[in-house]
Amino acid sequence: MNDYLSTLTLEAPLDRDGLRRLAIHACLDLHQVRWLRSFVAMDGKRMLCWYQARDAESVRLVLRQQGSAGAGVWPVAVTDVAGSESLDSSVGCMVVELPLSSPDADEVASLTAGISAALRGSGAVLRRTFLSSRDARLMGVVEAGNPGTVVERLDAAGILTASLWECAAFDPRPPKLFESHAASKVRELDRDAESFGAAAPVAASEWFDAIVIGAGLSGMCALERFTRMGLSVRVFESGSDVGGVWYWNRYPGARVDSEVHTYGFSFSDELIRDWNWQELFAAQPEISGYLRHVADRFDLRRHIQFDTRVASAAYDDHHACWMIETDTGERARARYLIMAAGTLSAPQLPDYPGMRDFTGESCHTADWPESGIDLRGKRVGVVGTGASGVQVIQTIAAEVDHLTVFQRTPTYCIPQRNRPLTEADLRRIREDWGQILKTCRESYGGFIHTFDPRSGLRVSAEEREAKFEELWRKSGFAFWFGNFADLMMNSEVNSHACEFLRNKIRARVHDPDTARKLLPDHPFGTKRVPLECGYYETYNRSNVTLVDLRETPIERVTPSGILTSRQAHPLDVIVYATGFDAGTGSITRIDVRGADGVSLEDKWRDGPTTFLGLLVSGFPNLFIVNGPHNAAALCNAGRCIDQNVDWIARCIERMCGQGIRRVVPAPAAEAEWTQHVYDVAEASVLAAMKNSWFFGANTPGKPQRVNIYAAGASEYRKQCEAVANSGFTGLEFS
Numbered sequence: 001m002n003d004y005l006s007t008l009t010l011e012a013p014l015d016r017d018g019l020r021r022l023a024i025h026a027c028l029d030l031h032q033v034r035w036l037r038s039f040v041a042m043d044g045k046r047m048l049c050w051y052q053a054r055d056a057e058s059v060r061l062v063l064r065q066q067g068s069a070g071a072g073v074w075p076v077a078v079t080d081v082a083g084s085e086s087l088d089s090s091v092g093c094m095v096v097e098l099p100l101s102s103p104d105a106d107e108v109a110s111l112t113a114g115i116s117a118a119l120r121g122s123g124a125v126l127r128r129t130f131l132s133s134r135d136a137r138l139m140g141v142v143e144a145g146n147p148g149t150v151v152e153r154l155d156a157a158g159i160l161t162a163s164l165w166e167c168a169a170f171d172p173r174p175p176k177l178f179e180s181h182a183a184s185k186v187r188e189l190d191r192d193a194e195s196f197g198a199a200a201p202v203a204a205s206e207w208f209d210a211i212v213i214g215a216g217l218s219g220m221c222a223l224e225r226f227t228r229m230g231l232s233v234r235v236f237e238s239g240s241d242v243g244g245v246w247y248w249n250r251y252p253g254a255r256v257d258s259e260v261h262t263y264g265f266s267f268s269d270e271l272i273r274d275w276n277w278q279e280l281f282a283a284q285p286e287i288s289g290y291l292r293h294v295a296d297r298f299d300l301r302r303h304i305q306f307d308t309r310v311a312s313a314a315y316d317d318h319h320a321c322w323m324i325e326t327d328t329g330e331r332a333r334a335r336y337l338i339m340a341a342g343t344l345s346a347p348q349l350p351d352y353p354g355m356r357d358f359t360g361e362s363c364h365t366a367d368w369p370e371s372g373i374d375l376r377g378k379r380v381g382v383v384g385t386g387a388s389g390v391q392v393i394q395t396i397a398a399e400v401d402h403l404t405v406f407q408r409t410p411t412y413c414i415p416q417r418n419r420p421l422t423e424a425d426l427r428r429i430r431e432d433w434g435q436i437l438k439t440c441r442e443s444y445g446g447f448i449h450t451f452d453p454r455s456g457l458r459v460s461a462e463e464r465e466a467k468f469e470e471l472w473r474k475s476g477f478a479f480w481f482g483n484f485a486d487l488m489m490n491s492e493v494n495s496h497a498c499e500f501l502r503n504k505i506r507a508r509v510h511d512p513d514t515a516r517k518l519l520p521d522h523p524f525g526t527k528r529v530p531l532e533c534g535y536y537e538t539y540n541r542s543n544v545t546l547v548d549l550r551e552t553p554i555e556r557v558t559p560s561g562i563l564t565s566r567q568a569h570p571l572d573v574i575v576y577a578t579g580f581d582a583g584t585g586s587i588t589r590i591d592v593r594g595a596d597g598v599s600l601e602d603k604w605r606d607g608p609t610t611f612l613g614l615l616v617s618g619f620p621n622l623f624i625v626n627g628p629h630n631a632a633a634l635c636n637a638g639r640c641i642d643q644n645v646d647w648i649a650r651c652i653e654r655m656c657g658q659g660i661r662r663v664v665p666a667p668a669a670e671a672e673w674t675q676h677v678y679d680v681a682e683a684s685v686l687a688a689m690k691n692s693w694f695f696g697a698n699t700p701g702k703p704q705r706v707n708i709y710a711a712g713a714s715e716y717r718k719q720c721e722a723v724a725n726s727g728f729t730g731l732e733f734s
């Protein structure tokens, strides 16, 4: 290995962390380039990096890749080494840059001797020189130098200095991530690098360590973490800004169902200090604003390509990398592919005849136009009464002329009890931040609510009723995740909770027939529970009609409205709140092909198979965040994303550190996890009602297989930790 210096031009001065990230970014294990340390020019606009590499070409290649990664950096010159003195990395150093009239050996030798003589007795020592043959410069690495003294001494000796570079003030040790490989590995990588260049039609500039699909919460969290690890990352996002579901779901009333401070990112304490949440359950505009703030604050946008949908992803086994192609034909490669496309982001429209003939306006809640839809004074129909439908219905009822709700399955809604967050609330949240995160980490759903450890059958009927009432009066998912510990496992406890909630509906809805239609008959929690604000009272309004599709199904959509088996409902606007092809839809809508060319859609034809919901056998280096078989569906998404990304990062760190190029779950480990997911669901109350997106039942043609890990987020975390702590048992590394 030789040493090389390279100057990089910065578009703008960077802070310490930015510089560090930039320097270590450039080190791809494929090219065997190690970053040693960096120096910054006095003008703050240029940076000098010192690398160890096999040859100058590797450094150039890496820098070209780096330059195109949007970092605003490009190589100016790579200089060859002309000295071999070792340097004690524990002491400070600087670089002096001296112009040469010609890069001839005599001039270099005399200048080198001149610098050494000039510095004698100053405490600064010239340790090493690098020669730039391209632009006739000599770079001298001076150890323990005081910049002022060095310049003075060189001036006094009549030696002209072009610029002075100070060692960037960060840990100069090479990051662990880039430990050197065994010689055999290097030879293998060499061969690979050559054949890669010859075979691949993709420019080196489109090569990244990791490609992330989606710039919602998951993608942003992965991006922040991976860039902090020093990986080069490109995120592809179909929207025009960050946010994912929060970008697309702009329907009236869209609002988070986690206490919002527990939902945001936890990777920086500054965020919880800087951002003043306005409401306990923030609405879509506030959350979108927060996510844009995070993107700006952590300079994430430069790694994200917006308005770009990934159409296909194919694994290239020979080069151990993924090749993606976008819908506009652009291609890019990366060692790791991260699916962060969202568990609920592939909208599911019904297929009623005549939908295209409707002459009014219609849209899915997850595809709401940015300019909005003016619903005032209109006759509006809402199809679907899941969490999205409930939020739309309770929000728009007062402004429309008439609202017709088309309900297929009634579901249990519990009061959200939203409120503004005061200064005192925010102070308390900031003070308790560590404890809040710990509680979420350890709780079943990743929320701040924790189960009552008692069984719902070990208390008297009065005590049980009192507990239900107390929880019902609390905000958020207290009634779900703060309930008796066996609520989700014991059908008798669950049926008591159901009856309590049915009584609440009966008490709130005036018309007994409407109340009857709103009464669910499935176990509580077997569909994700919507949080409501006055939802049931909406049905007491004279301008709201509830149509029970189980009694009078929709026959078709007509040009002027919806026709059920009983009557025509004239409408100006139809809102489809009909949910998503959940868990797998956002992944299989991309043509993903694994090592042997098999498509993921085919592999999952009978239902998803995964290891920990994070990896899939036959699909090396593909990681899924909050996908199927994950605890995410019952979880506070922000907290589950943290955990998923952390686990993936640990796995990648191990691979980088040990020169491992491939990871894939062993088929037996995948089969075992998948069976475990089924077993857990069968042992819970979920088994009693499979008509939900938890089982893919809402997507025509989809196999009815459980999508979610029903043992909860804390148990899921434990299982993942156990795998990581055991050296990633179940995974095959090569």
Ligand code: NAP
Pocket: 255, 256, 257, 258, 344, 349, 350, 351, 383, 384, 385, 386, 387, 388, 389, 391, 406, 407, 408, 409, 528, 529, 531, 549, 577, 578, 579, 580, 691, 692, 693, 698
């Ligand atoms: P969903 O829970 O799947 O609800 C879809 C609704 O549409 C159901 O009522 C469904 O009836 C009905 N539906 C589907 N196809 C239909 C058809 N062909 N004809 C008539 N009705 C039909 O979808 P979602 O409400 O969008 O919520 C999905 C998930 O997103 C939630 O469970 C939650 O995790 C998340 N979300 C969260 C929030 C929040 O508060 N933060 C808000 C919105 C969404 P059936 O039940 O009979 O299938």
